Amino acid sequence: MSQESFFERVYEVTKSIPYGRVSTYGAIARFLGTPRSARMVGWALNASHVDESIPAHRVVNRKGLLTGKHHFKGTNLMQQLLESEGVEVENNVVLDFKTKFWDPNSS
DNA sequence: AGTATGACAGTCA
């Protein structure tokens, strides 16, 4: 079974997000087998800041809102990274979110 | 063991 904590699983999935794509907490949580623990995903990503290899900026809530933007080093760093990958962001919200959305389960 | 917290999701208006 899983010796690794819930967090490590979130890291694996988050790092599995392809370039120019974004995912949601619910999708990740569901991929882990706990669709109700979307909040845990956010918590895990909060601790993910220890590992810079985790593209947490590609993870947004179901509304495509960059909720964790305030958790990043720079206030505009998260948006900057997304735009750099081809993901248009306006007012902390991902444009064409449904098009950029990537589901680990559908992958 | 119980309480408090959290980068959410789903439902209702």
Place this chain on the structure above:
DNA sequence: CTGACTGCCATAC
């Protein structure tokens, strides 16, 4: 689509 309320899970103290 947005705003407000509730529910759920896991971690930390």
